[in-house]
Amino acid sequence: MIINRREAIRIAGALALGSAAGSPAFAQSGTPKRGGTLTVQLSGEQRVLNPAIRASTGVYIVTSKIMEPLVDLDASGVPAAVLATSWTSAPDGKTHTFKLREGVTWHDGKPFTSADVQYTAMEMWKKYLNYGTQLQQYLEAVETPDATTAVFKYSRPMPQNLLLRALCDLGYIAPRHVFEGTNILDNPANTAPIGTGPFKFVQYERGQFIIADRNPNYWRKDFPYLDRIVWRFIIDKAAAAAALETGQTQLSTYNALSLADLDRLKTDARFTVTSKGLEANAFNNTLEFNTRRKELSDVRVRQAIAQAIDVPFFIENFIYGQGKPATGPIPSVSTAFYTEAPPPYKLDVKKANALLDEAGYKRGAGGTRFTLKLVPIQNGEDVPLLATFIQQSLSQVGIKVDILNLDSAGALATVYRDWNFDLATGWHQYRGDPAVSTTVWYRSGSPKGAPWTNQYGWKNDAVDKMIDDAAAELDPVKRKALYAEWVKAVNADIPVWMMIERTFQTAISKKVQGALNMPRWGSGDWHDTWIES
Amino acid sequence: MTGSLARYAKNPAALLGLVLLLAVIAMALLAPILFPKDPLSLAGRPLQWPDLGGRFPLGTDNSGRDIAAQIFHGAQVSLLIGLVATTISIAIGIVVGALAGFYGGWIDDALMRVTEAFQTLPNFLLLLVLVAVFGSDITTVTVAIGLVSWPATARLTRAEFLTLRNREFVQACRVLGMGDLRIIFREILPNALPPVIVYASVVMAIAILLESALAFLSLSDPNIASWGNLIGAGRNVLRVQWYVSAIPGVAILLTVLAVSLVGQGLNDALNPRLRRNPKP
Structure with a gap:
């Protein structure tokens, strides 16, 4: 016992020293x-080892060694040649031509050609790949004038920097000869991948x-x-x-x-x-509000909740300082899109109480205003910790929170398919460009059941327009400005609150x-x- | 009965069990007085080491909750779950076992096949299924624990009924024209009850363990302060802040030990001839 305790104290001391000195390079x-x-x-x-139909870090950590994308990030975070060796874009942003690497063969000996790119883009990215279906919705055709050229044709302008950055995650190529003529989702190559x-x-x-x-x-x-x-x-x-x-x-x-x-x-x-x-894989701890619930449809209630939670305290004491308060859905590591700003909400219990009173939800018996059901979407151990912290924090302003524990699949179905929640907390993963996997959290019209999208019954036409405009804006400077404006708008209306910015x-x-x-x-x-x- | 009491009082292990059990009951009763605040509320900085003289004598867990408050309030939860689940399980077990043992024939066959079907499934797996389907609030969890732990009681009751149903006193009752239900519940059951009561203590200990195991897997009700929830939460910090899991672990150990010792003591007191170490 004594040794354990002594050792624990020694470790605690060493930890304090370590964090003071900073981690060695x-x-x-x-x-x-x-x-x-x-x-x-x-x-x-x-369950799936095919990154052309499933975008997830759990898939990439295995399959990115076996299959390859058209482009991938270089050491400085710029998309660089992999299976594509060069690319040009037409001035209207609707045509993007990729030159492909010669002399590449699949693991089964067949040559890699533009037909593989054409098939994967049209049959997998556009039809099945999560985030890919959204990204490629205006992709009309991939033309293959010769075996080493693939021409992507879009019906709306596609910014080149968005396409290239997105293809690092959403640009893995699968072998056409293995998948063609089969049911893609049942193909055995989804669990026994064949790549280049x-x-x-x-x-x-x-x-x-x-x-x-x-x-x-x-x-x-x-x-x-x-x-x-x-x-x-x-x-x-x-x-x-x-x-x-x-x-x-x-x-x-x-x-x-x-x-x-x-x-x-x-x-x-x-x-x-x-x-x-892992800088490219920034993520946020989220708090999602189901605005179908009467109380939460009032923006004052959502803002009150955001001001009742002491995020810096949580970061420092619950998750070992691994994170910082987020300033919006675009993380600070994304230099191409991030605009400096303070966190939109900070702890102000008095104001939170005042907002709730103003919204008409006075404290009832036992000091409780109303009860909300919180569904943690299990992803890391910080998710249940944050759920508990939200429960503890909101009880201070008279909102009782019941936590509903479900396994990961059950929580996803409950929140994104059945809409059977008031609050949900999980992770938002940012993939280099807000148009890849971030704006879907705010854009209305996501198909019911699509996880990690706007399923909160929230619709804001101005925000929808900003999202669509920014995704088709070819000038990088104007694009960044559009996103800055968009961040302000969604921070004010918070259908989902990006609470903490984290890196893996x-x-x-x-x-x-x-x-x-x-x-x-x-x-x-x-x-x-x-x-x- | 006084003979039983005297025999119980002479058994030091049984007395120790009784003292421990009374201590746990006292903790449960004192919880709202000693810790009037919600035990799940944020009490201070997370992961403070136990400090017997300080504000948190047993420290705080990784959600900044007072461990001492959770231990006291958790005693309520564990005892409640233990008692209710045991009552449910024993009630089902007695009815099934009594009917099967008394009537025999096809009723016995049917009921015992059902019992065996339950027994072939590990009760914890069945419990996981029930909780996954019906949710994990505390009522569901308690009822589910009761529902998965009755088969052994049923078999025990049936065995007792099989030995008792043809005794002279039962035949005498028949001759007097008593109804079946009266014979079962008024005449045979009291004689079959002692081993069942002893077994109830085993069921209670298992019920407490089952709830803790569920909570350890984060599948119990997170909105109550239970010992298992605390152990589950402490698992992530086990290598450094081991006390978060160890303290509720010891609480569960002592409670289960207490219930078992009391059960053993009851067994020795009610069935003196079956005592393991008969004293001259």
Whole structure:
């Protein structure tokens, strides 16, 4: 007992020192070494391993090593050539021509051609890929004048910078010859992917592991360095931390460890804990208001709720300082679109009470004004913590909150399909451009049941117009200004409150080199990653 | 009966169990007096270490809630769940077991097949299904626990009825023209009851554990202060702030131990001939 406590105090002290000194920079050194196996922890089961029909970090962390996109981010966060080598856009923004890489073959030996691009874009991105259906809704055709040219034709202007940035996530190419003439969603290649990437899929054992081996015919000569990547499913976070510490795994990314363990491992010399290499995957903790509920249809009530919650206190004390109050739906890491502003709401319990009184909801028996049902949409351990904190905070202003615990699928169905909630809290993931996966949270007219979209019964014609205009604006400066105006509008009306801006954390063994070297490294191809002996 | 009481009083383990159980009951009764605030409200900075002389003698959990308040209020929840779920389970078990044991034949066959069907499913899995389908508020959870834990009681009651139904006193009742229900509930049941009462203590201990296990998986009612919820919350900080899970763990351990010891004591007191260590 005493030793444990002493040790705990020692660790606590070390943590305080560590955070004061700041985390050491990730060092890259030495000559790359060939061979070896990288073992990666996965915190959840994947039912689909095809990034052309399912956009999710859980899919990318595996399949981005096996399949490749047209373009991907470089070290400085600019879209760079992968399967596409160059691109030009017509001045009206309706035609985008991609030159494709020559001499690339699929893992089954067939050549990669523009027909694959045409098929994937029209049959997968436009029809099934979440966010892709929205992004490509005005894509009319992909023309293939020759085997290495793909011409994207849009019926409305598509800004080139939006298209390129979006294609880093939503631009993975699937093999036409494998999918054509089959039911795409039932195709076995969705769980045994065939790609052009540096690693070839070997085996997927449900609930156990996924294995991919080095692709000797990879188009980047002499890459990759690693012989094999093994992804192990370890759902229990304590077990995942133990696996990392005993060397059974070398990498846990996208917050796959508990916040407490991430904080603890910061001071362990064997590991790097950082948000570097995941900057492109900023996310927000959200609070969504179902405006079909009478009380919540009043903007004063929504604003009162936002002013009853002490967000900085939550960040500092509940989630180990891993985040900052958000200033709107566009995170500060997105320099191309972010406009400096203070957080729209801060704690003011007096004002919150006054707003609620003004809206006509006086305190009744026991000091309660009304009761709301809060559905946490499970994503990380911070979601239930925030749900509890919202419950605690709102009780101070006379709003009783009942938390309804459901599993992840149940919560998504309850909130986005059945609309059976008053408040919901989960994550909004930002993907480099507000038009990719952010404006859908506000645009009216999403099909019922589409998760992470506006399902709160909220409609604002001015906001809808701003979203549509910005998505078709070709001038980057004007686009940024339009989004700044849009952020102001949605902050004032808050159908959903982006409470906290967060970045994911990676815990990685220092033996792993060639890592964290681009802003979506967790979803990168790892062709230049190697392991120090 | 006085003989039973005396035998119980002579059993030190049983007395210890009784003292512990009374302590838990006292905690439950004192909770609203000692901790009048909502135990789920924010009490202070999260993850403060236990400090016996300070404001939070047992520390705060990772949501900034007072652990001591949750332990006291959690005693209410655990006892309530234990008692209600046990009552439901014992009631179902007795009715099913009594009917099956008394009538035999096809009634026995039918009821026992149903019982066996329940027994083939691990009761925790069945509980997970019930909670997933009907939701996780505390009433549902309690009823669900009662519904999954009756089969053993039913079999026990049936076995007792099988041995008792052809005894002379039952035959005498028949000759006197008593109705079946009267014979079952007024004549046989009181004689079959002692082992069932003892088993009830086992059911109660299991019920408390089942609720904790549900809460550990975040599937119990999050709007009440239960020990299991606290353990579940503490799981994420187990490596450093182990006390968040350890304190309610000890509370559950002691309560289950108390209930079991009392049950064992009752067993020894009510069935002296079955006592494990007969004293000369």
